[in-house]
Amino acid sequence: MAKRTIAVVGLGGIGGVAAACLALSGRHDVIACARRPIGALTFEHGDDVSRVQLTTLVEPAAATVVDWVLLCTKAQDTASVAPWLARLCGPQTRVAVLQNGIGHAERVSPHAGSAGILPAIVYYNGERIAHDHMRLRHIRGHDLLVPAGPVADEFAALLAGTPIDVGKSDAFVTFQWRKLLINVIANPVTALTRQRIGVFHRKDLHDLCLGILREAVAVGRAEGADLESDEAERIFETLLGYPSEAGTSMYFDCLAGRPLEIEALNGAVVSAARKHAIATPLNAAMLALLKSISDANAETASLSA
Ligand SMILES: NC(=O)c1ccc[n+]([C@@H]2O[C@H](COP(=O)([O-])OP(=O)(O)OC[C@H]3O[C@@H](n4cnc5c(N)ncnc54)[C@H](OP(=O)(O)O)[C@@H]3O)[C@@H](O)[C@H]2O)c1
Known part of the structure; x- marks a missing residue:
């Protein structure tokens, strides 16, 4: 070349x-x-x-x-x-x-x-x-x-x-959604709880995580991703296999008081869902909560700049 x-x-x-x-x-x-x-x-x-x-x-x-x-x-x-x-x-x-x-x-x-x-x-x-x-x-x-x-x-x-x-x-869209599925739980949950990946071993978080994932899987399918009927469960199993001490970028950005990449993750699910009239209340809740943190972080950063 x-x-x-x-x-x-x-x-x-x-x-x-x-x-x-x-x-x-x-x-x-x-x-x-x-x-x-x-x-x-x-x-x-x-x-x-x-x-x-x-x-x-x-x-x-x-x-x-x-x-x-x-x-x-x-x-x-x-x-x-x-x-x-x-x-x-x-x-x-x-x-x-x-x-x-x-x-x-x-x-x-x-x-x-x-x-x-x-x-x-x-x-x-x-x-x-x-x-x-x-x-x-x-x-x-x-x-x-x-x-x-x-x-x-x-x-x-x-x-x-x-x-x-x-x-x-040739199946790029499917892989893109699979990566997004990991991110729509890994990032917001670690950022909100201020805990690393090990937090997903808490049994009381499982229903919430699977709920977020099932909403996102429905939207991904409507967008053309070839996702399995048990994709949500598979993704959650994958996440449970990650090292407990690993952090996510949103976790680190949250601790450092930086703006968060939430619009590109749960925000992308919510906005694609609108096109297909699919209800995504759990993703919308993650978006609203993390956006509040992100906006406050951006405001603090601009005041101290
Ligand atoms: N890191 C990972 O392992 C990883 C893994 C998978 C996916 N990703 C994704 O990859 C992307 C990049 O992630 P990252 O971890 O590399 O992020 P990062 O460490 O936050 O780096 C982003 C860089 O962009 C710079 N930047 C922002 N606005 C700029 C501007 N206007 N002009 C010049 N530079 C600017 C920042 O500069 P300052 O240093 O001055 O702030 C920072 O150095 C994200 O979408 C992330 O989700 C990351």
Whole structure:
């Protein structure tokens, strides 16, 4: 593959790992677009620790059109990167959106001009140990999954030879909903209870979790996901198998007083449900509660800025 210019927007756990992997491969020109300069990253993968030099831009005005953008902010920060996308995107640019939730193209297209949008499901764990220190952990199977097609082939080629394994699927919508199903319970319940994944072993939470999941499964099916009749139970079993000490990003964001990604998770279920006239009162309750916390966090952050 010919050398490409790649901008990674958002240098958190996911973007930091992606930027480090691409820069270490040495095959492309990698530009990190962040809110503060990062001259070099420490990157941990298994027992390997590398120091990676990065070209970082902190002002969108300094950016020019690139071949690929990897958009790696939280979903709720998408609109805030509009000035970056305006400078980075031309008609030939592809924007791979490495975010949780569904509706990636609808969320990003208004800010990306005529650039093509490639949604990606993120399966790897990217831990930001410090603003310039990231750790990659593989969870299982692929690290990223994208809808099969020529753009997916080019994206996979971009990351070939790096530790990030890209899968391609014709059943992308189904996988997207399966990931969303985990997230619509794992994130809000850990954030609201301020407890890690071990909280799901409480028997008194089971009916609530299964109720949230059954609502979301009905909506996912209406949206075209090929979900099993016992999908809710299977997802809950999967979650019970996760390490008790693991946290979720909403749990950590909640503890840190940051805005929460709730609109992209339970909010996405509630808004898709409206299209199909499906009742989702439990997801709506999660949305309202977490949105209240998120809005209060955003207000406090803006007062202290
Ligand atoms: N981390 C994981 O293991 C994991 C796993 C699966 C899925 N995901 C999903 O992947 C996405 C990214 O998650 P993450 O964990 O990497 O989030 P994160 O650690 O919060 O990082 C997001 C980054 O975006 C930056 N950002 C936000 N607005 C920006 C702006 N206007 N300009 C420049 N940079 C901006 C933030 O900058 P500041 O540092 O300045 O705030 C932060 O560095 C989310 O949708 C998440 O749910 C994450």
